[in-house]
Amino acid sequence: MQYQSEYLQRVYDSVVKRNPNEPEYLQAVSEVLTSFEPVVAKRPDLEKYGIVERIVEPERVIMFRVSWVDDSGKVQVNRGYRVQFNSAIGPYKGGLRFHPSVNLSIIKFLGFEQIFKNSLTTLPMGGGKGGCDFDPKGKSDNEIMRFCQSFMTELSKHIGADTDVPAGDIGVGAREIGYMFGQYKRLRNEFTGVLTGKGLTYGGSLTRKEATGYGLLYFTEEMLNCMKDDSISGKTIVVSGAGNVAIYAAEKATQLGGKVVALCDSTGYIYDPNGVNLDVVKQIKEVERARISEYVKRVSGAEYHDGCSGIWGIKCDVALPCATQNELDGESAKKLIANGVMAVAEGANMPCTPEAIEAFQSAGVLYAPGKASNAGGVAVSGLEMSQNSMRYSWSFEEVDAKLQGIMKSIFHAAFDAAKEYGVDGNIMAGANIAGFLKVADAMIAQGVAY
Template identity: 60%
Template sequence: MFSNKLNLDDFMLGLAKRNPHEPEFYQAVYEVAQSVIPYINHHPEYIDARILERMTEPDRIISFRVCWEDDEGHIRVNRGYRVQFNNAIGPYKGGLRFTSHLTLDTLKFLGFEQTFKNSLTTLPLGAAKGGSDFNPKGKSDREVMRFCQSFMSELHKHIGVYTDIPAGDIGVGGREISYLFGQYKRLENQFQGVLTGKGLEYGGSLIRKEATGFGTTYFMEEILKEHGSSLEGKKCVISGSGNVALYTAEKVMQLGGHVLAMSDSSGTIHIPDGISREQLDWLIDLKENRRGRIQEFAEHFQCEFLPDTKVWGIPCQIAFACATQNELEKSDAQQLIKNGCIAVAEGANMPSTLEAVHLFKKNNILFAPAKAANAGGVAVSGLEMTQNSMRLSWSMEELEDRLKTIMQKIHSQCIKYGRGEGETIDYVRGANIAGFKKVADAMLAYGVV
């Protein structure tokens, strides 16, 4: 039996040796390992069973060719992936991402993060991630349809309602999910809830589109409430203008906060008095239907546009990182702290670098890590699975209540495992240990598998 204490540096050296040239995966594991290894060292059963080492190794990685024909009749070739990371507590669950720069490194980091996030929801959900280096931007609907049909022709062999239930992610919205689901139904001749994020007409759930943003905001509200405050009247900045950012903005405004800035890859819009409901509706239409750039918003409403600039330089009290991984760097954290920011929530997956997170903790900034704050999307995906299994649909009010309850439970777990000396709460440690314990105990129960 392996009874020696785990050492963080030695563990990470072993991980790097097994997974060379995968910095994002390495970063995601390091962020968890530095929290859970001290906990594991007080529970030798986890050391003896090599649980953390097993947890960092995916159950399987599937890679496949995707051939499709563009509108000019040219044959195009992309690569598809599905990383089925861990199914200790339920069937694999996690999004599909279509983006030209997708790598296995990114998918492994996302799948690993998903393991802890899904555990925190308290729902029976394993963890997976997948996608392709196909970029739907600039493609016609017919081209996207042909790609999705080809992609699902291979993926359907590896998924199912009791095996793996994918969802959408970056580049995979309602249009892509509908084409993927249609092809699955065509191939299997079964109407099953094998994908989430579906349209309401064919088994989807209300508030699925809004869920991640709503959940991130609910989680931040819980943190502020724990510390005697609220979002009411707070000046907020939100990076990004995709689903997560848009619906974080909507819920922040509903709870009385003011959204001063949002962004996309081209730059940042700045509205000193806060975005109005009319302006947010216009931005949602721009991004979801017309697929435009945020500069068009600035031109339409005659507001300040800062090209090639992040939102972090705009003074605020609350910052929501809702765009993409590693977007919030050390210099950005320094700027937020300098400008009086009191709290940061990660709506995207791992949007803050390790250096930024360390700065936030060092300066007593309330910090909501992605695996907790970002869990609302997969939580409502889990609720969509339940509705599909029961052949019913819940109302928007009931779903929002269930989502809010789940985010409150996640917050309670973070407090339980993250409370330190002097009543301080380390939400990173709390989320990591709470997410780890449930999965680890299940893995122990199964024996050596």
């Protein structure tokens, strides 16, 4: 990667040298530093205080063994992680991911992105992320419980309501959060808001399940309103994924007058030209925990196709990648552009490759990066933290209204920063800049620890 700024080039070269086998993390750093070119030109104090060097290096990386016993009595061993990246504006905040693909590079990329995402929400939260290479699929509830208890036994030494507040991510839903919270409570003998995404009976927040998907649509709607004088209403929409983010993005898109015609899981995708029936999808994915292919057995006129990449060949006005990192590549982007897509907004973390982003921006397609457009989940996690601190709870409508306000403010922060720093209309650059400057100013104010 080549930068105009000698300072940024030096920092990036150092990151590559220190982390040569971490492609996801290097991709995230490269994308973010590119946006900083106009900022470091205007702000020489950033180099003086070593802000960029410090922000690309985690404050703390924790790796640990997770030993647990499966239902056959055999001992299993997994590797757990927690990367506490930056606490300049608040306690570390970020999800836990349980998936076989989890490694240090992925956790660092997610934690790094989380710094800027959390900053954009306007809530006092630093950036962190964690997880394990454990696969919950095919495990019994008792196996999940034993694993979660073992995982939390170690993690509990490093987190707390005012230190680090994890949440859920891929593979970590209400069940896993419940088991981990119960273990933390036993170990620490305290009832505290140390995890978010909790059940409503023990400190959870209304709207948390819907938050990332709903927030994605609030952001997309505001982007369309302000940049195209348009709206979701009447648009054909393709959503990848079939988890919480995808399902509730589809739900809110439908409420706003759009028609969602496709969803996918890790095995393949469905296409329903009449508009996806979300009641059927929720039954399959949330109740039965089955494959999305079941949909075509229950809804006439729908199609199922093996593999996921084909979903981007479906003609649509708005594309919402909500599955996983790097799922939408340059070739898929070209297909979407050829079919007339007008906006792409990320519901997952870094689902578009650099080639795809370049293609969208070159074609004039509105592009919203995940650190801005999918910040609704962590925003409501922050609201859950507030409710826990107050020993209080807000109604669904109150939380939803706060979420909508936060997502609109995130869009305008990114839009305004892009304009101020000479990259008008580039929401990716604007989001990076707006999120970074708040953290950078806090780091400068707090000095350097010698």
